[in-house]
Amino acid sequence: MHGLGVFRDPASVAVVGASEDRSKWGHWLAAGALTGAGRRRVHLVSRRGGTVCGQPCATNLRSLDEVPELVVLCVPATHVPEVVTEGLSLGVKGFLGITAGVSDELELARRIRSGGARLVGANSLGIVDTATELCLAWGSFTAGPLAIVSQSGQVGSELALLGERHGLGISRFVSLGNAADVTATELLADLADHSATEVVAVYLENFTDGSLLLRALRGLREVGKPTLLLTVGGSAASTRLARSHTGSLTSPLDVVDAACRAAGVARVSTPSELIDVARALLAARPPHGDRVAIIGDSGGQCGIAADVAHTNRLTVPAFSHDIGVALPAGSAAHNPVDLAGAGEQDIANYARITEAVLRRDDVDAAVLTGYFGRYGLDIPAIGGREVAVAQRIGAAVADAGKPVVVHSMGPDSATAHALWAVGVPTYDRIEAALSALRGLVAFGRPPELPLPYQARPLDALPEGYWETRQVLVDVAFPRGLVVRARAELARAARLTAPYVLKAAWLEHKSEAGGVRIGLATVDQLTAAYDEMSARLGPGDYVVEEQDIRPDTVEILIGARRDPDFGPLVVVGAGGTETELRQDIATELAPVSPATARDMLGRLHCAPLLRGWRGRPAVDIGGLADLVHRMSLLVAASPLVGELELNPVRVGPDGPLAVDALIFPVARQEARHA
Structure with missing residues (x-):
C-alpha cells in the first residue's frame, strides 16, 4: 500500500490537460478538483495556457510554483510519457491516468514505481473521496x-x-x-x-x-x-x-x-x-441463519415469496405449532402465514403476527409481503395508524434481534419511510426484498478462519491408476493387484470375485472401453484381458475386487489448483453420469471436516446420503473426513494440478474409492497455455 495516501487526501493536485470545453474530460476534472480548493492547492495545466473555470493555467508542470503531490493525466496518449517524465523529475508522488490507449503501460508503470511514485490507471474514470473533498471524476x-x-x-x-x-x-x-x-x-x-x-x-x-x-x-x-x-x-x-x-x-x-x-x-x-x-x-442486523418466515395478506403473494426465497437459497420451514395469534377462517399459519383479511380487519395484526413469528426459535428472519405500506396512501385517515404499526414492527425487530424485510406495494409511502427509519428495509419488488435478505444472511455467520494444516506433500506424482493408489495412503481402495502379462492373471485367485479389470493408464476408462466389471471367474477375467489388451495394447492392467456392498452411493471427491485462488476441493454426485448431473459443491482448500459435511449437505443428492426411502444412511462422517484429508493433501502439494477420486462408493460402513487420477500442475499449465 506504499504511497496510497496521495490518492486519499493530497496536499496539492495538478490537472494536466485542463479544458474550458464542457464536453471534454479536462473540464470536468478541473471543475471537480476546484471543489476541493478550500482544502488543498489546485493547479491547472494546459499547453495553450489561458484560463479554465476562472483559474489561470500553467503551460507545464515545471512552471508551477510548487511540486504537486498528485498529477492527473488527461492529455493525448502520445504526450503521457513526457508528462510522467517531467513529474518524476520534479518529485511527484502520484499519478491518476485518465487517458486511454497509452502505449506500453506496464513499462510506464514500472518507471513510475522506480521513481518513488504510484499510478492509478491508466484508462481510469477517476477518484473521489467525499470525506476529503477530493473529486477527480466526471460528474458530481x-x-x-x-x-x-x-x-x-x-x-x-x-x-x-x-x-x-x-x-x-x-x-x-x-x-x-x-x-x-x-x-x-x-x-x-x-x-x-x-x-x-x-x-x-x-x-x-x-x-x-x-x-x-x-x-x-x-x-x-x-x-x-x-x-x-x-x-x-x-x-x-x-x-x-x-x-x-x-x-x-x-x-x-x-x-x-x-x-x-x-x-x-x-x-x-x-x-x-x-x-x-x-x-x-x-x-x-444480519440474521444468525437462513430460516425465513413469510407473512402476507395474499395467498398468491405468499406463494411467490416462498418460491423466490427458495431461488435465493433461503429456508422456509414449516411451523410445527401454532403462532399463537387468532386469524380469520381461511388463513394459513404454518409458514407462509397468510393473514387472509386480518390486516384489513385490524391493521395492528401486521405487528402482532410479526412479533409472534420473531419470537419463534425456528425463525431467523421474516419477510412481510403485500399491501402493508399502501393503506395510508389509499385511505389517508388511517395513515398515522399504519405508521405506528410500522414503528411497532421496528420495536419487535430490535427486541428479537432478528431482521424483517418488507416488500410493499407502497414503497414510497410515509409508512415505507418509517420502516426504513426503524431498521426495516422496504422494497417495491419481492425479488429485491429477498435478495437483500440473502445478502444479510451472508454476513450473519462469521467466515471460517483459514485452516492451519500440516500434511505431507506429494514430492513426486504418480503415473496411472495403480501408482496413484500407492501414493494416496489415506484413501481406502478395493484389494487389487497389477498385471503386465497374461500369465500374471493367475494371481487374481487370491482376490475375491467378482473382479474388475482396468487399463490403469487411461484417464477416462469407461469412455475408452478400458474397464470391465462383474467378472465372476478367473476364466472370465482372462477373456476380458485378452480382448482389452488386443484392443488397447500392452500396459499396466489392474485387477480389483468389485465393491458389491448394498446401499452405497457414488460420490466424486476432487481437487484442483486455480491460477488465482490456489487449491480448491470439490464434491459432487459421482460415477459415469457426473457431468450430466452437474451436482457439485466447491470450497477453497483446505476445508475442515465440518465444512466438508456442509458441502455434502448442499448437494442435490444429499438425501441419498442421509438414507432414502428406507435405505440406511451412509457414513457421512467418514466421507467428510476423506474430503478433509484430500483437501489437506492438495493444499500441501504444489505439484498437484488436479486430483480426483471418482467414484467414491460410500456405504454405512464407510467410503471406498474405485478410481483415482492425479495430474501435475506443469501438464495442466501446458494445456491452458
Whole structure:
C-alpha cells in the first residue's frame, strides 16, 4: 500500500490537460478538483495556457510554483510519457491516468514505481473521496457511507448513480482502469481505516493474486465493513480444457463463490442488487441463519415469496405449532402465514403476527409481503395508524434481534419511510426484498478462519491408476493387484470375485472401453484381458475386487489448483453420469471436516446420503473426513494440478474409492497455455 495516501487526501493536485470545453474530460476534472480548493492547492495545466473555470493555467508542470503531490493525466496518449517524465523529475508522488490507449503501460508503470511514485490507471474514470473533498471524476457525487472500487469505470458510475437515487451516498470512488500499477487489492486494504466507509462495493473482472485479495477482504470484514462483490461469469474455456470431471464441472463463478465464502463476502449479480443489499446492510442486523418466515395478506403473494426465497437459497420451514395469534377462517399459519383479511380487519395484526413469528426459535428472519405500506396512501385517515404499526414492527425487530424485510406495494409511502427509519428495509419488488435478505444472511455467520494444516506433500506424482493408489495412503481402495502379462492373471485367485479389470493408464476408462466389471471367474477375467489388451495394447492392467456392498452411493471427491485462488476441493454426485448431473459443491482448500459435511449437505443428492426411502444412511462422517484429508493433501502439494477420486462408493460402513487420477500442475499449465 506504499504511497496510497496521495490518492486519499493530497496536499496539492495538478490537472494536466485542463479544458474550458464542457464536453471534454479536462473540464470536468478541473471543475471537480476546484471543489476541493478550500482544502488543498489546485493547479491547472494546459499547453495553450489561458484560463479554465476562472483559474489561470500553467503551460507545464515545471512552471508551477510548487511540486504537486498528485498529477492527473488527461492529455493525448502520445504526450503521457513526457508528462510522467517531467513529474518524476520534479518529485511527484502520484499519478491518476485518465487517458486511454497509452502505449506500453506496464513499462510506464514500472518507471513510475522506480521513481518513488504510484499510478492509478491508466484508462481510469477517476477518484473521489467525499470525506476529503477530493473529486477527480466526471460528474458530481453525494457524500455517504458506500465505497466503490471498480475495474469498470462505467459500472462504478452506475453504482454511484443508483445509490444516489436511493439516498445512498459515496465515501470513496476509485476506477481502477487498466490497473497497470495500483491494484484492487491495495485499494480495498486501504479502506480498512477509512472512517467514512461503512459498506464496500467492488466490481472485478479478474482475480489476479487471489490470496492477497482474500486477505484484504477478510481484513474489511474483521473491522466491520461488509463487502459486496459484483463480477461477470468469465470464460468457460479453462473448464473445457480441464482433464478431470472436477476441472470441467467447476465454473469460474463456482470458484469466485468459494472465495467469497472464505472471505465473508457476498456476491451479487447486478448493480441494482448490490445497492439493494447495501441499503439493507446499513439499516438492519444480519440474521444468525437462513430460516425465513413469510407473512402476507395474499395467498398468491405468499406463494411467490416462498418460491423466490427458495431461488435465493433461503429456508422456509414449516411451523410445527401454532403462532399463537387468532386469524380469520381461511388463513394459513404454518409458514407462509397468510393473514387472509386480518390486516384489513385490524391493521395492528401486521405487528402482532410479526412479533409472534420473531419470537419463534425456528425463525431467523421474516419477510412481510403485500399491501402493508399502501393503506395510508389509499385511505389517508388511517395513515398515522399504519405508521405506528410500522414503528411497532421496528420495536419487535430490535427486541428479537432478528431482521424483517418488507416488500410493499407502497414503497414510497410515509409508512415505507418509517420502516426504513426503524431498521426495516422496504422494497417495491419481492425479488429485491429477498435478495437483500440473502445478502444479510451472508454476513450473519462469521467466515471460517483459514485452516492451519500440516500434511505431507506429494514430492513426486504418480503415473496411472495403480501408482496413484500407492501414493494416496489415506484413501481406502478395493484389494487389487497389477498385471503386465497374461500369465500374471493367475494371481487374481487370491482376490475375491467378482473382479474388475482396468487399463490403469487411461484417464477416462469407461469412455475408452478400458474397464470391465462383474467378472465372476478367473476364466472370465482372462477373456476380458485378452480382448482389452488386443484392443488397447500392452500396459499396466489392474485387477480389483468389485465393491458389491448394498446401499452405497457414488460420490466424486476432487481437487484442483486455480491460477488465482490456489487449491480448491470439490464434491459432487459421482460415477459415469457426473457431468450430466452437474451436482457439485466447491470450497477453497483446505476445508475442515465440518465444512466438508456442509458441502455434502448442499448437494442435490444429499438425501441419498442421509438414507432414502428406507435405505440406511451412509457414513457421512467418514466421507467428510476423506474430503478433509484430500483437501489437506492438495493444499500441501504444489505439484498437484488436479486430483480426483471418482467414484467414491460410500456405504454405512464407510467410503471406498474405485478410481483415482492425479495430474501435475506443469501438464495442466501446458494445456491452458
